[in-house]
Amino acid sequence: MALIAALMAGLALPAAAQQRPEPRPGDDAPAAQAKAPQAPLTFGLAGPYLAARMATVENDFGAAARYFVQAVAHDPSDRYLQDSALVSLVSAGEIDRAVKLSDQIATEGDPTELSGLIQRAALAHGGDWQGLLDSLANKPTGAAIESDLLDGMLEAWGLLGAGRAQEALQKFEDMAKARSVAPMVNYHLALARAMVGDYEGADSLLADPATGAHLLGFTARAEILTQLDRRDEAVAMLDSLEGIEAEPQLLALRNRIADGEPVSFDVVKTAADGIAQVFLTLATALASSPEPEPLSLIYSRLAVWLSPDSAEARLMMAQLLQEREQFHLAEPEFEALRRMGQMRPIAELARIDALSRADHRDEAEKAALALTAAYPDLPQAWMALGDLLRQQEKFNKAVPAYDKALALLEDQPPEAKWFPLYARGIALERAGQFERAEQDLLAAIEIRPDQASLLNYLGYSWIDRNENLDRGLEMIQKAVELSPDDGYIQDSLAWAYFRLGRFEEAVEPMERAIGTMSQDPLVNDHLGDIYWMVGRHREAEIQWKRALSLEPTDAGDVDADRVRAKLERGLDAVLAEEKASGNQPKGSAPIAEPQASNHN
Template sequence: MSGAVQAQDAPPPPRPDNLQAPATSQDANPEAEDEDAPAPEAGPEAPVEEAVGPVDEAPAEPDLPPAPLTMGLAGPYLAARIAVVENDFIVAARYFKQAIAHDPGDPFLQDSALVSMISAGQMDGALELAQQMTSDGKDGTELAGLVLRAHYAQAEDWDGLLAEIARNNSEGAEGGPQGNNLLDGMLAAWAKLGAGNATEALADFAAMAKVPGAAGMLDYQLAMARALAGDYEGANELLSRDGADSHLMGVLARAQVLAQLDRRDEALALLDGVPAGASEPQVVDLRNRLDAGEDVTFDVVKSPRDGIAQVFLTFATALASSPEPEPLALIHARLASWVAPELGEARLVTAQILQMHQQYDLAEAEFEALRRLGQVRPVAELSRIDSLSRAERFDEAEKAALALTAAQPDLPQAWIAQGDLLRQQDKFSAAVPAYDKALSLIPEDQGDQRWFPLYARGIALERSGQFDRAEADLKAALEIRPDQPSLLNYLGYSWIDRGENLDEALKLIQKAVELSPDDGYIQDSLAWAYFRLGRYQDAVEPMELAARSMSADPLVNDHLGDVYWMVGRKREAEVQWRRALSLKPTETEDDVDPERIKAKLERGLDAVMAEEGAGPSHAPVTPTTAENGTATQSE
């Protein structure tokens, strides 16, 4: 994905039926090559020809209710720390600023406030605080210095930026600012180019490229600098190296460079090789201009300021690519957007990191900025739909999904997103045609692209009472992904619940447990399979494991009560049923009927089951999101 951040651990919507394939998954990513590939280096968006309006920075602190009474320093500090744990950056910034008022010189409080303010997009306030921290000759902190660097770059004050780098590296590694500090080295090289010292700037980039592991990143930066300086031959040589044009912005940059060298045929061939390029507006626009013989300029980087924004974005993408993204990933993404507000890729990366932190309203502000830029890429809209749905802003999400399918009717991921959104709202029958359309657009031989919509449609069909079609889809998906735990679990329990293929069904669920032993929902399914088969003693251990990991789930507690009852532990069963009731379950949201639990407490499970004439049913747990082609369970 071009500059896009993987959203591995973004929590799913609340119920197990809300299968959802986010825009950052393998299946929704027309540029991804394999599900385990690291996030590529980020490059800038193409320039905007007609923006709808000015692109402002993220909104300042909104109107909040009056702060609770807090005495002295401890109150606001503790409130800020709680907000940090919850990733509520706006509230954290508010309380850290209150704490600083009680202890103005504490660098820890100042740095914590900076982190929260930048994360919330409050860049003016962050700059003011950073300037206070470094006033009157004070050293400040590394983060304060980073904010000042970005400020000088935004203002194109190259002398100020070089002085700030020199000040912070005066006692650093041998060799000056470059030393072992790649970030400062790249910032300094771009500043030198901005100050008119192109020869030294290019030499600095070339020297840094020799740092082990930095060649790919530096080749791209040096190529951008050479192209900006008019050395298109040198830029093309660098971009032709392995990996230098492996992301979308690198491809666009090289195509523009080839156009400057009057090698349009090569540029067209390069663009034709972009996976799903027909759904990338920037690729289509550049290709059309090249094909029509129109003038094409190099404008992927228009100034050293853009180059510096790219540096911050590259670090943000690298820091965000791990399963547990570094907090500095969001800081660098925010700084990239601040230095170059028109850099759409930075807005997208910022939004996706905010999604990881469940800050969906802040993410929507970044998606809205992208729309005002006139840079509505499918990957951005898919992420936006996902963000809106997770924030339960369903009306807006549906409008966005309908707009995307209308604008990109041949993009299967758009139809998958629409189907996921309908399923999240329990509109199972309505979701089926969306998945039908998606599957009609994906060739039969592209199994990695087909398994998820097959799985999703299968669940939609099963939940809307069309089991024969559902079974066929689930089997087809399982042929593609035979080791997908959630898929094994769903098909296995569907059979168990219907009393069909019992031996094979149990084997599927047991395999799912082997593949994902820590998944409480799959343990719950195994226990409930044993229960439905009358193997009550076998059900105890997996049911207890499920309850241990999901103690706040009313369905799991209800099931544990049933299992305990059937093995004669009736007092413990009643405790679990009362706990399930204390969690205030609803039949719609939790698949738990509170009246049935009350009846079990009054008359016992045996009597209730005898009255019903059948054992209790349990809908198989379904995943809510597919990350890199791997479904995850809802919580």
């Protein structure tokens, strides 16, 4: 599939930079350029083509498909536009339209690698095994080696679908002689052997870690051992897996086997499922490579199309869509997994984190609530919910979530508790329950005495409350030693000096903080106050004006009206007015707060 990969790599570039896909290193350059479809330059195509390219850069597959299809209508013979439309259609999940376009391309007599792949997937989807074998027999010569591997496995599964089991197994065995691909091919050979009832042969292949040491491999082998009435071996194998408690499907299978319940081999039920496994294997390999290729989404889409009940394929596709921030396309796939009873806690936690980071807080909270409902005994689910509520400043609601997480962690080692203690301490402090917050923060520091942001939070909180001043300052100073480049902690140190009246000492750390956080209105406001107190009034006014220009919000602890008052009357006058009215503002909370993904 070298041509497809080159095409898709080209689609990731800005339109002006793309003239034609570049050959891969090692390709014969003239030949590769001759094969590669050239980007259209026809003026009449400019509108839909440029719109399609922009949509592609933004991973908006639906829009890209719409515009590329419009471009193809302008020039139905342009192979570049045809393949681009196919890429977008499949990525958007519009596979029936992609099949129709692929058939049209074939009718015109000039198929591309991608159109051929989609046609073969369609033949498998329809159970036309002889048609699939004929298509593979008539493919163009000189295909790339990865295309030979893919088509070889498609042929083997096609032979099995056509009832020619012995030929299918022989095809897999011949392909497995190539050492570089032997583990991948042997995995499929094991599935094929199990499908035809050769469980002993399948087990001997999956027992090799190079072949079967992955989630589906463990699942398949456990089912196969059960067919051989070797349930004890299956249970022992599953019990030996590190982290099995985070894989509820494996745990459920283990318990069914141990309890003597009926267990069938159903990793693959049909040859179409086998081909879906081929696509899933390739999607997984591409997605886990140092530089994941867009083809991984194409393969995972085709895998789900061929085997809609494959939870692994659906999860892969959902995660790939999520990585591309196509949450509206990913959410139906996650919802389907929930309906199938295939919600995966680890994947859900990653999904919740991704939604939160993309500022889809409502969807993230909904996902976290669903996870706590599905797995009420999973502390990480309650921690994720607490983090989301805390980040939305729903502090009183976050505390019970952390309470539940810590209750579930009661018998765990202390190291597992420091982060939820820290996070609950923040929620409690922000909710005005400082005595409880202080207890949590001290308990967390006892577990993690060198955690910089933790030391910073409690130290600053004490100074802000005019309590434990010396110890609080020591904590912040230690935090600075541990993380000298952390602008947030430098801000805390400077502001602690300010609160203690040590204005000259506050200047240097605050200037360091502003060097790394020049766009933060609160840090600019703090620096203005410090400059004022050391007599640098003009510079103070500049910093306050900058703070206002950054459009501060109440959530950022900057009172814009107070900043304007300082500009009009000076900080001394504002402080005197506040003291006279008895309405002195509480200091801002420490800026540095923990994130759910940073508690290891």
